Amino acid sequence: MKPRIEPIVTAAILIAIWHAAVVLTDAKVFPSPLAVLRGLNDLPHLASYIRDSLFRVFCGYFSAVILGVPAGLALGWWLPLARATNPLIQMLRPISPLAWMPLAVIWFGVSNLAPIFLIFLATFFPVVVATMNGVRNVPPMFIQAGRNFGLSTPALMMRVVVPAVLPNILVGLRLAFGVAWIVLVAAEMIAVDSGLGYLIIDARNAGKRYDLVVGGMLTIGVIGLLLDTLIRLTERLKVVRWAFHD
């Protein structure tokens, strides 16, 4: 992935328009880009807020991945298991993770566990479903060939099914990460007193600091972009490169 000039130009133009709009309309509440930068710069907690947010996302996300991938493999492989659990999954899936917030607060109180739990809920199902669909779409001839060479079921899983679905799993992981980041901010607005979500809600409640509201939003966006880029780098790993275009 070579760094490209186009996105930088786009960003520069948008920032210029933003600045011009604030100056020309003489806006009182909405901050200019410079005001946002100054506000963030003066904020002593910014680094620790970012650290807290990242910690929560990683805990929730990785526990969802560690449980969700094996669950998806099992559901994709054993049809009866999928038939038995599918209605439950399809019923739980449309419930917004944020709807669990009151329960999360009761169960875990104002602690890291509440947002971690919500992020887990938000990412677990996309990971399970992507993995499960991947397993079902493994070409039957790969399975047949594996059996023909005398592989036992565990060996077939490790040597044929997992490598075949790994690209699907990666795509699922990437989508799930986007969701995790979205849910994190909402969860932090209610369930905790640190982090980037908390920064936004606190800046508004405590002193109508809209420079910090916008600054918090931009920080979330920029970190999200960086992490997505990082996840995309995994598509270049040798074990999955066969499935993605160079």
Added chain:
Amino acid sequence: MTKVVFTKIGMTFGSAKADKSVHVLDDINLSVNQGEFVCLLGPSGCGKSTLLNIAGGFIKPSEGEVTIDGERVTGPDPRRIFVFQERGVFPWLTVEQNIGFGLFRQPANERRERIAHYVQLVGLQGFEQSYPRELSGGMKQRLEVARALAVNPDVLYLDEPFGALDSITRLQMRRELLRIWQAEKKTILFVTHDIEESVQLADRVVVLSARPGRVRRVVDIDIPHPRDLSDPRYLQLRDEIFGEIGLAHQI
């Protein structure tokens, strides 16, 4: 010496209700000799692929049984390898890793030797570290044949292996397959709907009827290799089979 014996094979797919079920194979009796190259030829939908899958142990027949060396086939077995169209190679493995896929029981040095031998045999030298997407259709097909041969099976089942290749590559692959068959002395069961292909390759062509597939006729192709495609005997046998299939279409 007799190798593969089909005894009264019948196959019906679907439910027990007669109107919903599909009767694809009916009373197939056939015996294939050790080292023989037999083509199963028939119109599409006649059940020839099903018959090959039954021999491979992937499908249980509704009636009858297949035995190999007198032993009943109950499931897939590395002594008999099924070769698909070129899409059967594992895209996440290199050429070498694909060929070595079935060699997990062998010690590392033997695995290395066999991989090198079969890379050589199918002419993929220089591509050992390549991935299938970097290979042409014909090369992928040769890779799949090499992967099958590497585990030293006695029988190869090929299910329209060259169907997806262009016509020039297909001709080259037929010549390659004959060369490999003569070098490795395997028993080959080859499914095709291409009459010319069957007469070019086989010792015997088993002509199946339209569904439900029955053995209409078994034609001995008594022409030595390499076969001259303008030889009168070749043309005569080919036209005989054309006639046979033509009749099958009229029923």
